Amino acid sequence: MPNPEGTEVRYFVWAIDDSNATAQSDTFSYFVQTSGGNPIPNAGFEQWSGGDPVNWYRDNGITWSEELSVVHSGQRSLKIVNADDRKNIYSDTVQITGGHRYHISFWVLDNVTGRARIFVRWFNESGYPDNDWSSVYSTDSPQWQRLEWEWTAPPNAQKLIVALRFYTSNEKSTVGPFYVDDVELSDLSSNSEDDEPHSLLPCHGFKSVFYDSGGRLHLRFDAELKSNVMVSIYRLNGTRAFRGEFFVNSDALLFSIPLESGIYFVKADIGARSFVEKVVVLR
Ligand SMILES: [Ca+2]
Missing domain, CATH: 2.60.120.260 (Galactose-binding domain-like)
Structure with missing residues (x-):
């Protein structure tokens, strides 16, 4: 997998000097600046x-x-x-x-x-x-x-x-x-491949989903994530109440979302996987 822009790549270098029979080591590093086809300059605010x-x-x-x-x-x-x-x-x-x-x-x-x-x-x-x-x-x-x-x-x-x-x-x-x-x-009109990185972590579903009295939705996953999660919230009649993507760097996601009382379905898409859980909102 290519290194994303801004990633620091470190090499450990071990050099042996034959004539004196001593060894020296050092590290060097560089920052990856390729943008993978994204034409926005300085898109990661690294410069x-x-x-x-x-x-x-x-x-x-x-x-x-x-x-x-x-x-x-x-x-x-x-x-x-x-x-x-x-x-x-x-x-x-x-x-x-x-x-x-x-x-x-x-x-x-x-x-x-x-x-x-x-x-x-x-x-x-x-x-x-x-x-x-x-x-x-x-x-x-x-x-x-x-x-x-x-x-x-x-x-x-x-x-x-x-x-x-x-x-x-x-x-x-x-x-x-x-x-x-x-x-x-x-x-989207050019024929480039979709090279979006997908999580390889073994998340298979929600551990829990609930909506608190402060208007916040709590999602807990069955594994630690380090990936993008697309969250969609659907009403019982199938219309969508919310859609947004988050970067999750733990097993939990929490965000404020105003919802009327009722029953909803929360869908999470992580890479190629998706799963759904019912959530009841009582105000
Ligand atoms: Ca950055």
Whole structure:
């Protein structure tokens, strides 16, 4: 399996000097910077210059910094220290093909009362910008969650930027911190293989699923995970109440989700496996 961007690869080197019959060892390491077909530059926020992530831009009203401990992958993430209401961060421009369908995702850690939402800005040959907005917002959770959406590029679009907008709660004029990492853009209209890594860990189902009085859904799995989990919540009539992807680095996942009283089915997709459990919500 290829090493993901930002992974530190360490080699242990053992060298024997024949003439003096002594041995010396050392380690050296390098950081993997390949992006595996993802055209977003500095998508993992590993490269910084003068306090700013290389290839990324922000509105006035956003303060950000290099984060070294709360990361989704690699060595660094982008910490949004504070964001005014409806302020944005933007990637560099990327060449695209008009009429193609694109999937865009951001990993976000949002454990504050504000929300984050992705959007895309298309540019045609005369540079005219046109925004499209995702209908998905981040929910408050101590876990990393993946925000994702798909758009079809306008027929005359030539470039795009991917962007994230931050919203504050009603009571506050600024909100933070948010953490952002591992932005991805993929062209669904090209014939590239799906090389998404899948967990090989032996998870076969839920150990327990319950909804607490504070409006939080608790999922416990029958094995330790280190993988992405797509969670879908369905009402009894089959309509979907929620869908979101999380990175789970333990055997449990917990997040806030407002649900009316009733019976629901919670479905988890982990790699090629999926399983379902009933959950009763009493308010
Ligand atoms: Ca990173």
